[in-house]
Amino acid sequence: MQYTGRIFRPPSEARSLILQVTIGCSHNRCTFCDMYKEKRFSLVPMDRVLADIEDAKIHYQSYINRVFLADGDAMIRPTKDLLVILKAIQESFPFCQRITAYATPKSLLKKTPQELEALRAAGLTMVYLGLESGNDDVLRHVCKGATAAQIIEAAGKAKGASMMLSVTAISGLGGRENWEAHALDTARVLSTINPEYIGLLTLRLEGQAPLKNEVAAGEFTLLSPDEILQETLVLLHHIDSPGSIFRANHISNYVNLAGTLNQDRDLLIGRIQAALEGKVQIKSEYLRTLDLS
Numbered sequence: 001m002q003y004t005g006r007i008f009r010p011p012s013e014a015r016s017l018i019l020q021v022t023i024g025c026s027h028n029r030c031t032f033c034d035m036y037k038e039k040r041f042s043l044v045p046m047d048r049v050l051a052d053i054e055d056a057k058i059h060y061q062s063y064i065n066r067v068f069l070a071d072g073d074a075m076i077r078p079t080k081d082l083l084v085i086l087k088a089i090q091e092s093f094p095f096c097q098r099i100t101a102y103a104t105p106k107s108l109l110k111k112t113p114q115e116l117e118a119l120r121a122a123g124l125t126m127v128y129l130g131l132e133s134g135n136d137d138v139l140r141h142v143c144k145g146a147t148a149a150q151i152i153e154a155a156g157k158a159k160g161a162s163m164m165l166s167v168t169a170i171s172g173l174g175g176r177e178n179w180e181a182h183a184l185d186t187a188r189v190l191s192t193i194n195p196e197y198i199g200l201l202t203l204r205l206e207g208q209a210p211l212k213n214e215v216a217a218g219e220f221t222l223l224s225p226d227e228i229l230q231e232t233l234v235l236l237h238h239i240d241s242p243g244s245i246f247r248a249n250h251i252s253n254y255v256n257l258a259g260t261l262n263q264d265r266d267l268l269i270g271r272i273q274a275a276l277e278g279k280v281q282i283k284s285e286y287l288r289t290l291d292l293s
Helices: 048-063 079-092 105-110 114-123 137-142 148-160 177-193 211-214 225-238 265-276
Strands: 018-022 067-071 098-103 124-132 164-171 198-201 245-248 259-260
Touching: 018 048, 048 079, 079 114, 098 105, 105 124, 105 148, 114 124, 114 137, 114 148, 124 148, 124 177, 148 164, 148 177, 164 177, 164 259, 177 225, 198 225, 225 265, 259 265
Parallel strands: 018 067, 067 098, 098 124, 124 164, 164 198, 198 245
Antiparallel strands: 245 259
């Protein structure tokens, strides 16, 4: 297998074969993100992708039942390319149960419904979509490159093609200035999308993330752990997304949460309240910044 630069994958893809089909992120302007700042976006040559599949087939065939297409926006690749890649995966790994990828709102909106249906039929079962915030002022401030309405539209296209959705939001992204609007609007958009999975991360600025400069200049105020938990309470009180599997178990989160909405809402709220009362330990900043990749 050949990889270019640092490789990232969702926590749930820990046991997946990571197949790099693009290098970097096609957008790569989000100010909270450091993941692909050292890379210039490009498509991995098709012969290299197919060679990587063949290499994995030789070494790991009987063990591969999941494949994750990296980097930050595999879905931006032309549909004809993706169909070739998906076919090669299916032929090489007969026990593969699911194939997933990161997607940006732009890449989903560029695909026609017919293209997305073809990709789903070829084995692309789920995409990970970054909402980050449901508030347009926050999205504009962090240079997300899409409005909440566009993200809802993109998610709807994926769901229309029977793809599962895992949607991520980021606690604290509105800062102290916009925390409440961020929580309320994020709850509203997640409720509208009603994805199969919701992943809640917590803002953690690293490396070359441009938002660090705003923090240093006093132009953006990070929330304290207790303020993050209060914001999460507001989100949980207002979200209405029945059946969504809710996870806040990323290394960035101060308190790990796991449940299914809406049925486990009270349990999730209770755990946060217990943390605020000192009955559940809040993760230290040291543990939040460990590199466990």
